[in-house]
Amino acid sequence: MQAYELSATEASKQIASKTLSCEELARSTLAHIESREPQVKAWSYVDRDLVIRNARELDKTTPKGPLHGLTLGVKDIIDTKNMPTRYNSPLYENHRPAIDAACVAIMRNSGALVVGKTDTVEFAAGGRNAATRNPHNLRHTPGGSSSGSAAAVADRQVHLAFGTQTRGSLIRPAAFNGVYAIKPTHGVISNRGVRAYAPSLDTIGWYGRSVQDLLLVAHAFQLPGFDHAAAATLKGLKIGLCRSPAWDKADIHARAALMRAASRLEAAGATIIELALPESFSLLDEAEQLITRSEGRATFLEEYIRFPNLLHEAFIALVENSTRITHTQLVDAYDLAAKSRHIFDKLFGKALDVILTPSSTGEAPEGLQFTGDPAFNAIWSLLHVPCVCVPAGKSPNLLPLGVQLIGPRFSDSLLLSIANACAPIIDSNEILPLD
Amino acid sequence: MQAYELSATEASKQIASKTLSCEELARSTLAHIESREPQVKAWSYVDRDLVIRNARELDKTTPKGPLHGLTLGVKDIIDTKNMPTRYNSPLYENHRPAIDAACVAIMRNSGALVVGKTDTVEFAAGGRNAATRNPHNLRHTPGGSSSGSAAAVADRQVHLAFGTQTRGSLIRPAAFNGVYAIKPTHGVISNRGVRAYAPSLDTIGWYGRSVQDLLLVAHAFQLPGFDHAAAATLKGLKIGLCRSPAWDKADIHARAALMRAASRLEAAGATIIELALPESFSLLDEAEQLITRSEGRATFLEEYIRFPNLLHEAFIALVENSTRITHTQLVDAYDLAAKSRHIFDKLFGKALDVILTPSSTGEAPEGLQFTGDPAFNAIWSLLHVPCVCVPAGKSPNLLPLGVQLIGPRFSDSLLLSIANACAPIIDSNEILPLD
Numbered sequence: 001m002q003a004y005e006l007s008a009t010e011a012s013k014q015i016a017s018k019t020l021s022c023e024e025l026a027r028s029t030l031a032h033i034e035s036r037e038p039q040v041k042a043w044s045y046v047d048r049d050l051v052i053r054n055a056r057e058l059d060k061t062t063p064k065g066p067l068h069g070l071t072l073g074v075k076d077i078i079d080t081k082n083m084p085t086r087y088n089s090p091l092y093e094n095h096r097p098a099i100d101a102a103c104v105a106i107m108r109n110s111g112a113l114v115v116g117k118t119d120t121v122e123f124a125a126g127g128r129n130a131a132t133r134n135p136h137n138l139r140h141t142p143g144g145s146s147s148g149s150a151a152a153v154a155d156r157q158v159h160l161a162f163g164t165q166t167r168g169s170l171i172r173p174a175a176f177n178g179v180y181a182i183k184p185t186h187g188v189i190s191n192r193g194v195r196a197y198a199p200s201l202d203t204i205g206w207y208g209r210s211v212q213d214l215l216l217v218a219h220a221f222q223l224p225g226f227d228h229a230a231a232a233t234l235k236g237l238k239i240g241l242c243r244s245p246a247w248d249k250a251d252i253h254a255r256a257a258l259m260r261a262a263s264r265l266e267a268a269g270a271t272i273i274e275l276a277l278p279e280s281f282s283l284l285d286e287a288e289q290l291i292t293r294s295e296g297r298a299t300f301l302e303e304y305i306r307f308p309n310l311l312h313e314a315f316i317a318l319v320e321n322s323t324r325i326t327h328t329q330l331v332d333a334y335d336l337a338a339k340s341r342h343i344f345d346k347l348f349g350k351a352l353d354v355i356l357t358p359s360s361t362g363e364a365p366e367g368l369q370f371t372g373d374p375a376f377n378a379i380w381s382l383l384h385v386p387c388v389c390v391p392a393g394k395s396p397n398l399l400p401l402g403v404q405l406i407g408p409r410f411s412d413s414l415l416l417s418i419a420n421a422c423a424p425i426i427d428s429n430e431i432l433p434l435d
Numbered sequence: 436m437q438a439y440e441l442s443a444t445e446a447s448k449q450i451a452s453k454t455l456s457c458e459e460l461a462r463s464t465l466a467h468i469e470s471r472e473p474q475v476k477a478w479s480y481v482d483r484d485l486v487i488r489n490a491r492e493l494d495k496t497t498p499k500g501p502l503h504g505l506t507l508g509v510k511d512i513i514d515t516k517n518m519p520t521r522y523n524s525p526l527y528e529n530h531r532p533a534i535d536a537a538c539v540a541i542m543r544n545s546g547a548l549v550v551g552k553t554d555t556v557e558f559a560a561g562g563r564n565a566a567t568r569n570p571h572n573l574r575h576t577p578g579g580s581s582s583g584s585a586a587a588v589a590d591r592q593v594h595l596a597f598g599t600q601t602r603g604s605l606i607r608p609a610a611f612n613g614v615y616a617i618k619p620t621h622g623v624i625s626n627r628g629v630r631a632y633a634p635s636l637d638t639i640g641w642y643g644r645s646v647q648d649l650l651l652v653a654h655a656f657q658l659p660g661f662d663h664a665a666a667a668t669l670k671g672l673k674i675g676l677c678r679s680p681a682w683d684k685a686d687i688h689a690r691a692a693l694m695r696a697a698s699r700l701e702a703a704g705a706t707i708i709e710l711a712l713p714e715s716f717s718l719l720d721e722a723e724q725l726i727t728r729s730e731g732r733a734t735f736l737e738e739y740i741r742f743p744n745l746l747h748e749a750f751i752a753l754v755e756n757s758t759r760i761t762h763t764q765l766v767d768a769y770d771l772a773a774k775s776r777h778i779f780d781k782l783f784g785k786a787l788d789v790i791l792t793p794s795s796t797g798e799a800p801e802g803l804q805f806t807g808d809p810a811f812n813a814i815w816s817l818l819h820v821p822c823v824c825v826p827a828g829k830s831p832n833l834l835p836l837g838v839q840l841i842g843p844r845f846s847d848s849l850l851l852s853i854a855n856a857c858a859p860i861i862d863s864n865e866i867l868p869l870d
Contacts (some may be wrong), residue, residue, distance in 0.1 A: 095533065096531075097534075098532050100528065102736070102737040105737050105741065109740050109741050185634065187730060188733055190733045191631070192630075192734070195627075196627055224762070298623055298624060301625065302540050306541075329846035331844055332845075334773075338776075338777075342766075342770040345766060370752065406655065408764035409762070
């Protein structure tokens with residue numbers, strides 16, 4: 001087994017015991033990236049010498065914790081000092097931020113090795129797609145906008161990678177690439193140094209190859225609750241099976257993945273409850289679109305004014321409010337979202353511990369033009385709630401499928417604990433639907 | 436009259452007609468700043484040569500509009516290329532952002548001349564105060580955290596200046612310094628490149644010497660509604676006189692300023708309606724504090740982890756959640772805020788055009804230790820609504836007093852139009868209370 005193939009936990013153990021150096025891991029990682037990049041195209045920037053230099057520095061310092069030397073990809077809408085941050089926009093071709101985004105600085109401080117910048121949909125919002133391909137089948141999209149981050153983790157090019165979600169940019173790619181991901185509660189991680197799209201929804205999250213990997217990062221961010229949360233167990237866990245208002249859009253594979261996960265969890269001792277959301281929740285997808293587009297107006301005004309002839313028409317449409325959203329509609333959308341957050345959180349308690357729902361409409365679509373439908377993500381983004389994607393079988397095309405576990409706002413640590421208990425039951429290579 | 440003394444409108448006219456050059460205005464401005472800085476201390480950074488160089492460049496380009504050559508101060512939590520951005524924090528002594536914040540880039544693109552960075556309370560949040568003094572009486576605070584911006588505009592050192600408000604950091608200093616200010620609807624101006632404190636509340640605004648000055652900037656940001664808003668007139672304008680839940684904290688001068696403004700507006704043809712807010716609004720101040728402190732936890736985590744021995748204890752307390760805020764309390768605060776926003780906006784319509792309420796508890800406090808109580812600001816910050824501060828007389832100490840005009844969310848352009856109609860009636864040098 002090559003060093004790059006080690007799980008984060010195993011690599012961490014070997015680095016701590018000095019049986020593996022950060023430089024060895026870095027060199028193995030870089031060699032793997034070099035061999036795979038022509039096909040997968042996960043990266044917008046990797047500075048080989050810088051990575052090796054940083055790895056050597058890590059080898060000279062005493063590890064602060066389990067992230068020491070682990071490899072990290074950073075979505076290219078997140079600021080990094082000593083590397084470009086281009087947003088996949090021609091307008092920012094030469095942009096070099098002076099300091100790291102807060103999330104990157106925190107990870108570096110924990111000893112993580114930043115390997116490079118991962119390709120993204122332009123501004124994580126629209127316009128140009130990433131060049132990235134799905135490592136499970138290069139003819140399929142890895143999803144977007146966190147395309148490169150999800151693909152790099154899936155292809156074992158890095159242990160961990162940052163992505164972001166405004167509509168469905170983090171969880172959907174996780175499902176398409178067969179990796180784990182958490183989108184934390186909105187606001188729990190500082191967005192400082194992360195290019196904004198719709199600030200009331202933009203949320204940093206991360207990918208890993210297991211829930212344990214996700215937990216390593218969660219601890220670095222001191223996500224609240226870990227000091228109190230007892231480890232969740234499946235026995236008696238009350239799981240709400242939620243088809244969500246987007247159920248009509250789920251294909252046969254997505255449906256099979258959800259139902260298989262539910263029946264396996266039930267067999268393992270959990271209680272499955274059919275959960276129908278209030279009727280008004282069917283309006284949330286449209287409300288989310290409306291808010292995203294409206295906030296994009298302020299976000300892209302600078303580029304609209306300064307580079308009127310260079311800015312992609314997708315962003316011009318946002319600034320010019322091409323869909324003619326009125327302020328009344330916008331205020332109604334904000335107020336509906338807030339009311340729904342309150343209603344959603346109240347579902348949890350004695351009768352319900354967690355929700356189980358699809359991560360995507362199905363397998364990754366063929367081609368790179370369409371990064372997939374965020375119908376199973378936008379509603380949760382709008383509700384600000386934490387979501388964890390767990391791989392849950394494969395389609396007959398051998399493309400990954402996923403499900404999501406979701407809790408109320410600020411239950412991130414408990415949710416990860418629940419996901420940790422559920423993952424061994426759900427994660428599988430079985431081809432769905434089973435005959 | 437020296438060039439720096441010209442109103443923005445007059446300077447703009449003279450620059451357009453080439454009777455005044457940008458360089459002449461810049462030199463006059465710099466000379467005035469040089470003479471006043473030892474007393475007022477509004478600035479954390481002014482690069483004289485850079486300002487003159489930029490002014491010369493402006494003289495060589497065709498004016499794009501009325502902001503061409505006008506002087507602008509930028510609160511030192513807002514990124515500027517080619518100048519430091521220090522947040523009044525020793526941790527960022529050498530920080531030089533690679534690019535301008537979006538708001539600065541937009542103003543530069545409109546031809547505004549960035550004169551320098553204005554002093555601020557540390558991170559606009561707590562810790563160290565600005566060194567700035569109130570230009571009306573150097574023994575008094577200019578308020579905070581936008582201390583330098585408000586003082587610089589009041590002292591005619593610049594035409595315009597950016598500030599920010601999370602609790603009461605923009606409007607309160609406007610009142611204390613006798614200048615105009617607008618805190619727009621939350622989210623209408625992109626916060627990109629502005630150091631965050633509590634992102635769900637942080638709002639960029641600006642100071643000017645008149646409503647006309649405020650409008651110049653509002654147009655540069657293409658604040659929505661200007662194409663539709665008919666100019667407001669006082670005749671029949673329905674003004675809600677709102678003592679606000681903080682009325683007990685208003686001193687005799689603040690009360691007199693509000694009552695005088697109301698009676699003058701009534702005499703000028705407006706209809707004054709006594710407006711009592713719903714009982715539940717008395718909980719909003721505490722909710723705002725709770726949200727600000729909680730969001731500060733994520734905001735300062737990076738510095739807390741990286742510089743544990745250097746970070747001011749005010750921010751350590753935030754990260755360590757020293758007030759033991761629970762997630763239930765936080766969620767309740769968010770949901771109460773959202774519900775109150777909905778209720779507040781519904782007050783407006785046929786029965787009510789605008790609200791008139793105090794800007795501060797009274798005159799600027801003596802000394803520089805205490806920047807004043809945000810009791811008359813925090814509630815409106817939490818409601819996300821646009822607020823305009825209008826000077827409204829002076830205290831017997833000859834310190835300025837102000838009142839606020841407030842509208843529902845996204846009514847910014849209409850609110851400015853109303854403020855423009857009200858300002859000539861309200862603004863005065865009268866000493867209050869009148870005998």
